[in-house]
Amino acid sequence: MRNEREARGVRGAREAPAPDPVDARIGTRLAELRAEHGWSLGELAERSGVSRSTLSRVERAEVSPTAAFLNRLCHVYGRTMSQLLSEVESGPAPLVRAAEQPVWEDRASGFVRRSVSPSHTGLRGELVEGRLGAGAGIAYDRPPVPGLEQHLWVLDGTLEVTAGDVVHRLGTGDCLRLRVWGPTRFRCPGPEDARYVLAVVLP
Known part of the structure; x- marks a missing residue:
């Protein structure tokens, strides 16, 4: 037995x-x-x-x-999420083809994140493509680096971005610039999915 x-x-x-x-x-x-x-x-x-x-x-x-979990640890370790994710990939290169750009999915929220810029921990700027399904949202209780500068450009759909107590509703082609010091929230109200580019610049 x-x-x-x-x-x-x-x-x-x-x-x-x-x-x-x-x-x-x-x-x-x-x-x-x-x-x-x-x-x-x-x-x-x-x-x-x-x-x-x-x-x-x-x-x-x-x-x-989840993205919120990684954001908290990035805040503790003083790095952006792209920097953290680049550290688990292969060495840096000046060119990354579309098919080789790392894609990561937060299965809990349905948020899909593509690291567009070639990874390099020494650079201050980076491009990220984000996708949120209709009705989906993702919240961060703090920025990974206080004072992080973000430029958010909506490619498709509608996106609501909440920074502090201010809600910004962005449509296709709209671009929002902000410095992040506190909580932020991204939500796709629908009816279509939202796709956007996020340019991130370290202070």
């Missing part, structure tokens, strides 16, 4: 789905950053406001990180 139970346990382990490769690389890099700062999971939880269990599960790639 014992051998049968052990065999079932092995079969169950083998049948468990493998973690998403991107999630695994992100988890590894986040664990490296925490180790570089000499922080325990508890210390990082206090600094980020994210529970220890969630931090641990993301580092082990047991769950996929």
